[in-house]
Amino acid sequence: MKRRHFLQTASIAPVSLAAVPLGASPAFADANEDRGTAPHGVFDVVASFDGPGPSGIVVLPDGRVFVGFPRHAVNHKGATLGELLKGKVEPYPSREESLPGHRSDAECLVSIHGMTLDRNGRIWVIDDGKRAGHPIEPGAAKIVCIDPKTNTIVHRILLKAPVLLPNSHMNDLRVSLSHGAAGTVFVTDSSFGTEPALVVVDVATGQGRRVLSQSRAILPETGFLAIIEGEPRQYLPKKPQLVSGGVDGIAITKDEQRLYFAPLTSRRLYSLPVGLLADPTSDDTKLEAAIRDEGEKGVADGLDFDSHDRLYTTNYEHDCILRRDIDGSFKLMLRDPRILSPDGIFASETHVYCTFGQWNRLASFNDGKDRREPPYLLARFPIEEPKPANALPEAAPTKPGTPGD
Numbered sequence: 001m002k003r004r005h006f007l008q009t010a011s012i013a014p015v016s017l018a019a020v021p022l023g024a025s026p027a028f029a030d031a032n033e034d035r036g037t038a039p040h041g042v043f044d045v046v047a048s049f050d051g052p053g054p055s056g057i058v059v060l061p062d063g064r065v066f067v068g069f070p071r072h073a074v075n076h077k078g079a080t081l082g083e084l085l086k087g088k089v090e091p092y093p094s095r096e097e098s099l100p101g102h103r104s105d106a107e108c109l110v111s112i113h114g115m116t117l118d119r120n121g122r123i124w125v126i127d128d129g130k131r132a133g134h135p136i137e138p139g140a141a142k143i144v145c146i147d148p149k150t151n152t153i154v155h156r157i158l159l160k161a162p163v164l165l166p167n168s169h170m171n172d173l174r175v176s177l178s179h180g181a182a183g184t185v186f187v188t189d190s191s192f193g194t195e196p197a198l199v200v201v202d203v204a205t206g207q208g209r210r211v212l213s214q215s216r217a218i219l220p221e222t223g224f225l226a227i228i229e230g231e232p233r234q235y236l237p238k239k240p241q242l243v244s245g246g247v248d249g250i251a252i253t254k255d256e257q258r259l260y261f262a263p264l265t266s267r268r269l270y271s272l273p274v275g276l277l278a279d280p281t282s283d284d285t286k287l288e289a290a291i292r293d294e295g296e297k298g299v300a301d302g303l304d305f306d307s308h309d310r311l312y313t314t315n316y317e318h319d320c321i322l323r324r325d326i327d328g329s330f331k332l333m334l335r336d337p338r339i340l341s342p343d344g345i346f347a348s349e350t351h352v353y354c355t356f357g358q359w360n361r362l363a364s365f366n367d368g369k370d371r372r373e374p375p376y377l378l379a380r381f382p383i384e385e386p387k388p389a390n391a392l393p394e395a396a397p398t399k400p401g402t403p404g405d
Helices: 276-280 285-288
Strands: 044-049 058-059 065-068 083-084 087-090 114-117 123-127 142-147 152-158 170-176 184-189 197-202 206-209 223-228 231-233 249-253 257-263 269-275 292-296 304-307 311-315 320-324 330-335 342-347 351-356 376-382
Touching: 044 184, 058 114, 058 342, 058 351, 065 114, 065 304, 087 376, 114 170, 114 342, 123 170, 152 184, 152 311, 170 249, 184 249, 197 276, 249 311, 257 304, 269 276, 276 285, 304 342, 311 342
Parallel strands: 249 304
Antiparallel strands: 044 376, 058 065, 065 083, 083 087, 114 123, 123 142, 142 152, 170 184, 184 197, 197 206, 223 231, 249 257, 257 269, 269 292, 304 311, 311 320, 320 330, 342 351, 351 376
């Protein structure tokens, strides 16, 4: 079944509703269409992928592009972290690290999901450690920092109980180098079950803790319903109909003073002071009191700030990407029917990059039928909209009704 159908009708005379037979539908008038379904904005396809679907994305200032291909949904045999080089995915930082079967789970990358870039230009990735159909093995879930200047791993922090639960889905991460001797990492455990939490890890010691596991700002919303590809999908924990879970999207302001986050199964956005969250003496009572409800932002997976502290949010319900400006207002940046399950998002100085994984079409959400249709896309659009060209001098703008209009 194709995604959207638009009626193409010949010109006909007006019809009175009274003249329509019972049970029949009158023809729609010309232009009587939902304008919210039309594409908006322009994007470039940076890469298209057959095989494994993409998730996390990082782009360096010099243009190097890195993409994560997790294995928790499909236990594929390809690279779980790759660099795009001349139209190909090269295992990164090496074949031994990124391809399966070369090393133990603690010594290699198992299933890369979220990714980010710290202010020193190093790549941080979260390895959820999960292969589809298998439990998380000891040492598989980890935080990894890679220096792209040398293509070497500089930090490998294994996650284990009580920080890691059997049903954990370590989903995305952000890093503050301003807190802790070597920095602090904040990870969203959206959970493959029903036990999400924020995870806070001190880089120098490798010590971590789970926080706010019972907070409304972390848990999926009971009774949540979304319209995805025109179909109503409910949050049913024991029989999922959509990509769902607890805290998922995460973003940090450029001054590293405030962390924003949101449950996947929710339309609300929340934030916390980074200093308070990084302080190991801050318990859930203190943190809960400091949570700021930032209001609605639509359904979102990935979140990221640009250098102007404008927050970009993916939206899997309306196939779009929004921007939340500093004053809290929203702007539609991109909408297109190809934006299926927009996932990882990364704002460079000039462009916003996003992966479209089609995760809502996985067999697990569609009665065992895989409805995905490769290729999967990595796209980008400019942060600042290009201004339209105008042959008239700026000093002589056109006025309605003047000759030449």
